[in-house]
Amino acid sequence: MxxxxxxxxxxxxxxxxxxxxxxxxxxxxxxxxxxxxxxxxxxxxxxxxxxxxxxxxxxxxxxxxxxxxxxxxxxxxxxxSEQKIDPIQQAFLEEGGFQCGYCTPGMVMSIKAKLLEHPKATFAELKEALSGNLCRCTGYGGIYRALERIVNEQSSQLLRR
Structure with a gap:
């Protein structure tokens, strides 16, 4: 070798x-x-x-x-999330965005990368960022609710500034 x-x-x-x-x-x-x-x-x-x-x-x-x-x-x-749970992970957790959880780390990473590139990403842009991720358990309802929550929380944070 x-x-x-x-x-x-x-x-x-x-x-x-x-x-x-x-x-x-x-x-x-x-x-x-x-x-x-x-x-x-x-x-x-x-x-x-x-x-x-x-x-x-x-x-x-x-x-x-x-x-x-x-x-x-x-x-x-x-x-x-070495110090505390990331807001993306929190949204997946609270919105039921996982079932077995095997795909969840990859999805969190894809969303994180998109938000680093485009902090004000829309639901459609976050959904597109997940185009390379597959889930065989959830039917995507909880995942999409998590994305909506992330977008809404971003909007709320922007309004508070």
Whole structure:
């Protein structure tokens, strides 16, 4: 195995890891770094269960190779809410936006990436941000209620300024 030292920022901490450049990011996170919030499902980039942010952009960790993370800033679901629950997670929780919960970390990451890019995103824009995420349990009603809540809470916060 051809190894090299991978240097990147993970959840605001500097990481140096000896690995193969062709290792998948999802495997590094789960197996080498014990961050299991990033899920493995389809392994071909269709379901979004493994969604993370790389330099603020949503990326499927199952399709991202180690060498692509060199010098980058990677954020996983664990990095979204280290101190307290993120408002996106709170909306999913209170609106029943999950059933088994397997897809939820990926969905939270997709919404987070969209809101970092466009803080005043509409319901339609947030829904579009989830186009790479699949849920097989909920029927999407609770997920869409969570998106509506996020949009409404953003509007309320903007009005209070």
């Amino acid at each position: 051809n190894e090299y030292l991978l240097n990147f920022e993970l959840n605001e901490k500097q990481i140096v890891l000896r690995t193969s450049p062709s290792s998948r990011l999802v495997d590094l996170l789960r197996n080498d770094l014990n961050l299991t919030g990033t899920k493995v499902s389809c392994e071909v980039g269709r379901c979004g269960a493994c969604m993370v942010m790389v330099d603020g952009k949503q990326m499927n960790a199952c399709l991202t190779m180690a060498y692509q993370c060199e010098g980058k800033k990677v954020t996983t679901i664990e990095g979204v």
